[in-house]
Amino acid sequence: MSYFFISVFVPIFILVPFLLGIIRFHTFKKYDKIMWLYIIVNGVINATVSFLAWRGINNMPIFHIYTILEFIVISFFFKSVHNNKLYTLFSCIILLIFIILSVINSIFIQGIWIFNTYSRSIEAVILIGYCIFGLIQLINKMDSFNNSVFWYTSGLLVYFSASFVLFIVANLTLGIDKSLNWILWHIHAFMVFILYIFITKGFYLGKRRG
Amino acid sequence: MENGGDNIFVLVLIAILGSVVISFGIFYFFFAYIQKTAKHRQVLQQKEIEYKTLLFNSVVASQEEERRLIGKELHDEVSSVLYAIRLRLKNNSLPDNHSNIEAIDQIIRITRNISHLLSPPEIEMLGFHDSIKQLVDNFSDNDAQLKINLVDHAEGFISRGKFQVSLMLYRIIQELITNTIKHAHAKNIDITIENINSSLVITYKDDGIGMKAESFNNPTLGVKNILSRLILIKAHYNFKEGDGFHFEIILDHNNIA
Numbered sequence: 001m002s003y004f005f006i007s008v009f010v011p012i013f014i015l016v017p018f019l020l021g022i023i024r025f026h027t028f029k030k031y032d033k034i035m036w037l038y039i040i041v042n043g044v045i046n047a048t049v050s051f052l053a054w055r056g057i058n059n060m061p062i063f064h065i066y067t068i069l070e071f072i073v074i075s076f077f078f079k080s081v082h083n084n085k086l087y088t089l090f091s092c093i094i095l096l097i098f099i100i101l102s103v104i105n106s107i108f109i110q111g112i113w114i115f116n117t118y119s120r121s122i123e124a125v126i127l128i129g130y131c132i133f134g135l136i137q138l139i140n141k142m143d144s145f146n147n148s149v150f151w152y153t154s155g156l157l158v159y160f161s162a163s164f165v166l167f168i169v170a171n172l173t174l175g176i177d178k179s180l181n182w183i184l185w186h187i188h189a190f191m192v193f194i195l196y197i198f199i200t201k202g203f204y205l206g207k208r209r210g
Numbered sequence: 211m212e213n214g215g216d217n218i219f220v221l222v223l224i225a226i227l228g229s230v231v232i233s234f235g236i237f238y239f240f241f242a243y244i245q246k247t248a249k250h251r252q253v254l255q256q257k258e259i260e261y262k263t264l265l266f267n268s269v270v271a272s273q274e275e276e277r278r279l280i281g282k283e284l285h286d287e288v289s290s291v292l293y294a295i296r297l298r299l300k301n302n303s304l305p306d307n308h309s310n311i312e313a314i315d316q317i318i319r320i321t322r323n324i325s326h327l328l329s330p331p332e333i334e335m336l337g338f339h340d341s342i343k344q345l346v347d348n349f350s351d352n353d354a355q356l357k358i359n360l361v362d363h364a365e366g367f368i369s370r371g372k373f374q375v376s377l378m379l380y381r382i383i384q385e386l387i388t389n390t391i392k393h394a395h396a397k398n399i400d401i402t403i404e405n406i407n408s409s410l411v412i413t414y415k416d417d418g419i420g421m422k423a424e425s426f427n428n429p430t431l432g433v434k435n436i437l438s439r440l441i442l443i444k445a446h447y448n449f450k451e452g453d454g455f456h457f458e459i460i461l462d463h464n465n466i467a
Contacts, residue, residue, distance in 0.1 A: 135240045142251075144244045154237050161233035165225045173222055180219050187226055191233075 006189040011046045013193060017200040018043060024203050034077040035152050035199055041069050061112040067119045068102050071095065071127070074156065078130045081149050082137070094126060120167040124160040131157035148202035155198025162191045265441060268434030275431070280324055287320045333377055337370035339403070341380055346401070349387050356391065357398050364405035368466060375466050378439045379412070379459070385436050386414050386457065394418025394455055410466075412459040423451045 021028075021036040028036065045066045052059035075095045079088050102119040106112050110119075134153040138144045166188055173180055291313050298310075325331075332341040339362055346360045368376055383401065390396050396418030404411045426449050429437065440447055444465040450456040 132236075135244075139240075139244055139247055142248075144248065150244070154240065157240075158233045158237050161236060162226075162230040165222075165229040169222050169225070173218075176222075177219050180222060183223065184226055187230060191230070 006185055007050065010189045010193050010196075011043075011050065013196055014039060014043050014046065017196055017203055020200055020203045029148075031077055031080045031152070032148055032203065034073060034080055035148075035202060038070070038073045038077065039196075039199060041066075041073055045069075058113060060114060060116075061106075064102070064106040064112050064116050064119070067116055067123055068099055071098055071102075071123050074127055074130070077152070078134060081134060081153075091130075098123065098126065115170045117167055117170050120170070121164060124164040124167055127156060127160045128164065131160070146205055148205045151198045151202035151205065155195045155202070158198070159191045159195040163188055262441075265434055265438035268429075268431055269438050271431060272435050276327075280327070283320060283324055288317055291316050291320075330377075330380060333380055334373060338368040338372070338376035338379060339365050341376070342383060342401075342403070345380065345384060345387075349391075353391065355397065358387070358401065359398065360401045360403075362403040364403045364410055367403075367405050367410050367463075372466055375443050375461070378443045379461075382436050382439050382459065383412070383414070385432050386455075389432050390416045390418060390455065394420075396454065408463040410459075410461040410463070412461075414457045414459075415454055417454045420452060420454050420456075421449075423449065426451075 017039050018036075021032075021039060025033075025036070045062060049059045049062050052062065072095065075091050079091050082088075098119075101122070102116070105119050106116060110116055131153050134149065135157065138147065138150050138153070141147065144150045166184055169184075173184060295310065295313050330341065330345075332344050335341075336344065342362070343360060346358045350356065350358050368379075387399060390399055394416050396416035398417045400413070400415045402411075402413040404413070426433065437447075440459065443461065445459050445461040447460065448458040450458070
């Protein structure tokens with residue numbers, strides 16, 4: 001079975017938002033910059049995962065680190081969007097609890113050598129909540145479609161809500177059928193691709209706003 | 211792989227596809243909802259702009275009307291009397307002192323009326339509450355058929371220094387009474403001024419022929435004038451259709467600049 005879409009197309013496609021981010025960087029606000037940082041984190045993790053897989057080394061520990069990094073970056077993204085003391089306090093507490101629980105899970109519960117389904121699915125639930133809250137806040141704002149936050153938040157919402165079930169069953173499906181895994185991770189890669197498109201759209205708006 | 215008759219392969223696939231469909235559904239819901247609210251807001255904004263333009267035009271029109279009246283008054287009354295005095299002086303006809311004094315008194319009276327029309331001096335001297343009493347007295351003196359009952363339970367709510375808001379409310383009440391006299395064929399007017407929850411509430415009622423909500427929404431120059439003044443002082447209003455004319459002005463204490 002071909003893995004071109006997962007291992008070549010989507011990882012290379014990340015260069016589109018990354019390069020657009022460089023070009024539009026001078027027009028970026030704080031939350032655009034954080035989203036660009038998210039793209040960089042994704043790119044670096046993708047490259048590391050691919051490199052380790054190529055060398056035949058188990059790359060699962062990288063996903064554990066990635067989950068925490070991703071949660072931190074997206075939490076800071078929403079914090080910079082809302083810029084509200086109460087929200088900052090709330091998201092910092094959630095962030096702290098999540099990091100502690102993820103580390104406990106990685107060391108004592110699931111271990112670092114398998115996919116961290118617990119942390120990843122809890123992360124998805126919290127971030128779906130953040131995204132819905134963020135979009136509700138945008139409903140009554142002027143010109144939401146020309147606001148890059150709308151596209152970042154929508155991209156994250158679509159990605160996490162679509163991948164949520166996949167994160168839960170990731171370990172369960174391992175022994176079932178190779179073709180099932182192939183389909184699931186292709187769906188996941190497709191959702192990542194959609195997320196990158198939404199982020200690219202947000203970066204593109206950075207220019208118009210500037 | 212089978213488990214209790216169910217194929218896990220199929221179930222997992224359905225669950226994943228279901229979550230993909232739901233995720234796009236949620237996105238579409240937000241997209242469509244935001245789009246709809248934006249359109250709705252745009253329509254409202256457009257209406258608001260049109261309404262404000264209408265009121266602004268009415269301010270300009272009434273200003274012009276006021277100027278026209280003052281010009282007419284100056285031309286017809288003051289100039290003609292001055293011209294008569296000039297003629298007498300030119301002809302050296304030395305008329306009796308009495309008619310000269312009478313003519314000059316007439317000019318003084320007219321100029322006082324004009325200046326009073328431009329800016330009622332009692333507002334500055336007496337403040338809002340007392341000047342409204344005087345306004346009501348003036349109307350009552352001039353029209354014996356009409357009975358105006360003024361009840362002020364909020365004395366001191368608008369302090370004497372608040373000239374702008376006092377003048378606006380004075381003009382509004384003046385315009386309301388004038389409208390009643392001109393159009394309503396009313397015998398009684400009740401004006402109540404109250405302090406309700408830190409808001410000044412002025413209730414104006416007459417027992418005339420009343421006004422339909424339809425007419426109120428397509429206002430005449432006088433009504434437009436009232437509405438634009440209300441906007442200027444950030445006051446709200448309630449118009450009630452029914453027997454007689456019933457109008458309520460609500461002004462929050464914080465908006466008294």
